[in-house]
Amino acid sequence: MRRPTTSEVRRPATVLALLLVVVLVLPPLLSAYWIDVLTAVAIYSVVALSLNLLIGRVGLVSLGQIAVLALGAWVAAKLAFVSSIPFPLVLLIAGLITLVLGTLVGLPALRLSGLYLALITLMLAGAITVVLSTTNFPNGGPGFLSHTESSFGNPAVRRPDIASSDPAYFRFTVIVAALMFALALWHVRSRPGRAWAAIRQSEPAALAAGVNITLYKLWAWALASFMTGVAGGLLAGSVGKLYTYQFPTRDSIILLAVVLMGGIYSLWGAVVAGALMKLLPALLDDWGLPADLLIILFGVGVLQVLLTAPGGLAAQVPKDFARMGGGLSAVVRRRLAARAERAPTGTAPQEPAP
Amino acid sequence: MPDWQNFEPFIVSGLALGGVYSLSGVGMVVLYRTTGVLNLAFGAVGAMGAFIAWSLINTFGWPAVLAYLACVGFGAAVSLIYGMLAGPPLAGRDPLVKAAATIGLALILLGSMSWIWSDKARSMVLPTTNWRYSVGQVLINWTQIIALALGVLITLTTAVFLRLTGLGTAMRALANDREITAALGVPVRRVEATTWVVSGALSGVAGLLMSNLVGLDAATLTFLVISSLAAALIARLRSLVVTLAAGIVIGLVNALVTPIFSISPYRDMTPFVLAAVALLFLARHQQVSFARRIT
Numbered sequence: 001m002r003r004p005t006t007s008e009v010r011r012p013a014t015v016l017a018l019l020l021v022v023v024l025v026l027p028p029l030l031s032a033y034w035i036d037v038l039t040a041v042a043i044y045s046v047v048a049l050s051l052n053l054l055i056g057r058v059g060l061v062s063l064g065q066i067a068v069l070a071l072g073a074w075v076a077a078k079l080a081f082v083s084s085i086p087f088p089l090v091l092l093i094a095g096l097i098t099l100v101l102g103t104l105v106g107l108p109a110l111r112l113s114g115l116y117l118a119l120i121t122l123m124l125a126g127a128i129t130v131v132l133s134t135t136n137f138p139n140g141g142p143g144f145l146s147h148t149e150s151s152f153g154n155p156a157v158r159r160p161d162i163a164s165s166d167p168a169y170f171r172f173t174v175i176v177a178a179l180m181f182a183l184a185l186w187h188v189r190s191r192p193g194r195a196w197a198a199i200r201q202s203e204p205a206a207l208a209a210g211v212n213i214t215l216y217k218l219w220a221w222a223l224a225s226f227m228t229g230v231a232g233g234l235l236a237g238s239v240g241k242l243y244t245y246q247f248p249t250r251d252s253i254i255l256l257a258v259v260l261m262g263g264i265y266s267l268w269g270a271v272v273a274g275a276l277m278k279l280l281p282a283l284l285d286d287w288g289l290p291a292d293l294l295i296i297l298f299g300v301g302v303l304q305v306l307l308t309a310p311g312g313l314a315a316q317v318p319k320d321f322a323r324m325g326g327g328l329s330a331v332v333r334r335r336l337a338a339r340a341e342r343a344p345t346g347t348a349p350q351e352p353a354p
Numbered sequence: 355m356p357d358w359q360n361f362e363p364f365i366v367s368g369l370a371l372g373g374v375y376s377l378s379g380v381g382m383v384v385l386y387r388t389t390g391v392l393n394l395a396f397g398a399v400g401a402m403g404a405f406i407a408w409s410l411i412n413t414f415g416w417p418a419v420l421a422y423l424a425c426v427g428f429g430a431a432v433s434l435i436y437g438m439l440a441g442p443p444l445a446g447r448d449p450l451v452k453a454a455a456t457i458g459l460a461l462i463l464l465g466s467m468s469w470i471w472s473d474k475a476r477s478m479v480l481p482t483t484n485w486r487y488s489v490g491q492v493l494i495n496w497t498q499i500i501a502l503a504l505g506v507l508i509t510l511t512t513a514v515f516l517r518l519t520g521l522g523t524a525m526r527a528l529a530n531d532r533e534i535t536a537a538l539g540v541p542v543r544r545v546e547a548t549t550w551v552v553s554g555a556l557s558g559v560a561g562l563l564m565s566n567l568v569g570l571d572a573a574t575l576t577f578l579v580i581s582s583l584a585a586a587l588i589a590r591l592r593s594l595v596v597t598l599a600a601g602i603v604i605g606l607v608n609a610l611v612t613p614i615f616s617i618s619p620y621r622d623m624t625p626f627v628l629a630a631v632a633l634l635f636l637a638r639h640q641q642v643s644f645a646r647r648i649t
Contacts, residue, residue: 061450111637115392115449119587120633126580127626134619249577250464253457260454292469299461306455307443 023174027167037282039170039238042177045274046231048259049184049267050224056264057188058220059200060110061118063252064125068225070132070247072098072232077138077242080157081146087160091176091233098229099222106221110214113203125252129244137242156240173234180227184267192219254298261301263312272313362492364609367567370498372605373505374563375625378582379589379597380509381556384516386591387529388549389441392453393433395460397579399554400561401572402463403428405471407562408478408570418481426558432463433554434547441546445532460576467572478565501563502602508556509598516594525549584625588632604628
């Protein structure tokens with residue numbers, strides 16, 4: 001057996017420590033408002049993760065991920081109202097049902113590639129949004145839709161018994177999100193990840209190498225739908241009462257923008273994307289700046305990423321820091337050398353004797 | 355089923371909307387064929403132009419005609435600037451990347467619009483909307499007639515232009531193969547710039563008409579591009595005449611469903627469903643191969 005390298009030990013340890021800090025240390029320090037915001041960040045990181053995988057690993061672009069999120073939320077809310085199965089199971093089943101729905105849509109759509117696939121997902125998302133704005137979300141009413149028009153005393157979607165308070169639900173969300181990231185990482189590191197990499201490089205070449213491209217593309221699509229469905233369930237439990245306006249088509253576009261800005265070649269990019277999408281607006285609001293600034297910023301960010309920095313923030317920031325660190329140490333070294341020259345006694349190298 | 359009489363007014367509004375969808379669709383198809391850029395900011399550019407026209411008329415007291423020209427000019431200018439700045443660095447990239455970059459432009463414009471003009475609701479009424487007359491039971495205004503007529507006229511003019519003029523031939527050559535066209539000595543950048551200007555001007559016209567027919571709202575107008583895009587997609591981003599027909603069919607179906615109450619709430623799905631079905635139908639024989647795919 002070979003010994004694991006330092007980075008193989010250090011990275012999981014860092015992630016684990018970070019997770020512990022977020023789960024244990026953060027909640028008591030923050031007000032209810034910021035806990036809400038961070039819960040949303042965790043949920044949208046999972047949505048961003050699904051798109052991050054599709055774009056960065058397989059090379060498929062979906063412009064309808066927010067509509068899939070809405071589907072997941074609808075299914076989870078429905079399950080929570082009509083059954084009494086435990087909440088984690090609700091999440092799992094919501095994810096699986098979204099997986100089936102997403103795959104049914106994906107099966108024909110995956111014949112298309114590139115631009116056309118992105119556009120058909122945009123069209124389907126538009127259609128789903130129209131349907132949901134008519135059926136609305138379950139709020140404990142009668143019938144298949146479980147929706148009632150009366151806005152008085154409707155129950156909220158229930159949360160797990162162990163996590164009914166906001167801080168506890170935040171912890172629950174972070175742990176589920178971490179599981180989703182682990183699932184993604186496991187896929188990327190194993191056989192599907194290698195198949196996806198081949199497909200992203202060149203579909204015909206992958207086909208020639210014996211990769212079942214239909215299977216693995218569909219697999220990626222199903223995995224993304226599953227994750228987004230689970231995120232939808234988390235969202236249902238988080239906000240309690242769901243409305244169509246929480247899932248506008250513009251969010252699907254903005255999601256693409258933040259995922260590209262966060263960086264598509266690293267799973268960290270998804271966390272950055274979640275923060276850009278949900279934490280940044282709250283911060284701007286806190287500082288009294290208009291939220292429209294953010295949309296402009298996202299627009300500039302997309303152009304910047306596509307024109308100059310394909311790795312996004314997740315790749316760019318460490319690189320910039322390294323460059324800055326390198327620059328700083330060079331400056332320090334030059335200063336020291338200059339000082340050494342000015343003071344020839346002692347430290348300066350002695351001229352060799354003739 | 356409701357009476358035929360109930361449908362009549364919706365034929366007119368459907369045709370008008372369809373005309374603008376066609377107009378936008380043609381603007382997008384021509385740009386896509388020539389430069390390879392599917393401009394998802396088409397709606398946002400037109401919307402911002404319409405807002406500027408509104409401000410010029412209502413705040414600065416410009417004559418209406420000048421303001422409308424400013425709207426069209428704004429569309430052309432912004433499109434040209436974007437095309438010249440982002441076009442060359444992205445020229446060799448995948449069409450998908452080029453389209454995603456226009457999302458950046460759309461977001462910048464959308465954010466600016468909601469920032470600058472967020473204070474109150476506005477409405478844009480073209481003077482032609484007040485010139486109306488009735489045919490049978492139905493009241494028709496000139497804006498609706500202009501919308502449909504422009505849609506048809508611009509499609510046909512563009513088709514003839516592409517067929518008969520030197521610039522049109524150059525544009526068609528570019529649509530076929532950029533490298534070979536450049537090698538043959540066609541000034542590629544200049545042809546592309548012209549296309550951006552024309553397409554941008556069309557987005558200004560579409561924005562002006564839409565703001566009157568649908569309402570002056572930044573988000574609505576920006577995302578109406580998806581409906582126009584549906585028309586372009588049904589034509590496989592290729593045929594202008596099919597784009598025209600698809601735009602009008604989308605507008606008509608969307609409007610004609612309105613009086614049928616059982617499916618009326620779902621009428622906004624029309625462009626999406628038609629485009630999705632068309633795309634899936636057209637892709638049914640798609641196969642993986644090393645051959646360069648003709649898009």
